[in-house]
Amino acid sequence: MMFLIVFSLLTVCVTSEDPENGVLRLKDVPAAEAFINSTEVAVIGFFQTDAARGYKEFLSAAAQMTSLPVAVCGEQEVWARYGIASDTISIFRKADLHQEHLNLSEAKKVDADGLVRFMTMNNIRYVTEYNQASAVGLFQSEVKTHVLLLANRGRTDSDPLQERFRDLAPKYTGKMLFVLVNGSEKSNARVLEYFGLESRDLPRVGIYDGTLDEKWLMPSGEITAERVQSFCDSFLAGDLQQKEAGTSEDKTEL
Structure with a gap:
């Protein structure tokens, strides 16, 4: 709460809120940087005027995406800072250090539902819940390694696990x-099957490498922050891959 108060005080002179729609208006580069840095995912609609194509649809979509911080900006100084040349909706993500841009002049159709889908698919956070929409953004990301916490959210141990997971991300x-x-979601049964698991086997932690289309499952046992970090570090160091390769060679020799 204190952070939000301080953030508001710091930006009050360089941002304003449209009294009609309640959307934050960014007035200069420091305001834009503060807005983007204040959250895991930030959305900015870069429009030259309020009459621009897609402006009203953007506001309508933003009203539906209440969990996403949304702002608008018409200042050319800010446009230049982020390489914006025409009316564009941009999503800034910390989890993969990625910027996703939707150039409205190149879009065949612009409507609120389509913009909601665009924001939903690209709402990639430090911990993203897997579903049909988020899967698109996850697999389109340039970061191809996914660390999965497979857990039944209805169980009492799931919340502390998510906290440990979020702290590591x-x-x-x-x-x-x-x-x-x-x-617990039936739609995720195929993910569990891919890892050779069933709902009763959870919680477990796995790694999926989208480039190699391969998976690794952390050995069963208590899921601590230390074990998950060691598991991740082993993958990044190449130890997990070498271990699996060695196991495959042993099986071939046998």
Whole structure:
């Protein structure tokens, strides 16, 4: 709460809120940087005027995406800072250090539902819950290594596990995406099957490498922050891959 108060005081002179729609308006580069740095995922609609194509649709979509911080900006100084040349909706993510831009002049159709889908698919956070929409953004990300916490969210041990998971995620920014898979959801049964698991086997932690299309499962046991970090570090160091390769060779020789 104190952070939000301080942030508001720091930006009051360089941002304003539209009294009609309540959307934050960014007035200069420091305001834009403060807005982007204040959250895991930030959305900015870069529009030259309020009459621009997609402006009203953007406001409508923003009203539906209440969990996403949204702002608008028409200041050319800010546009230049982020390489914006025409009316564009941009999403800034910390988890994979990525910027996703939707150039409205190139879009065949612009409507609120489509913009909601764009924001939903690209709402990639330090810990992203896996579902049909977020899967698109996860697999389109340049970060192809996913660390999965497979847990039944209805169980009492799931919340502390998610906290440990979330605390670790920033340490692997740009290297790994941390993903929560709810094993209680029938739609996630194929993910569990891919790892050779069933709902009763959870919670477990796994790693998926999208480049190699390979997976690794952390040995069963208590899921501590130390074990998960060691598991991740072993992958990044190549130890998990070498171990699996060695096991495959042993099996071939036998």
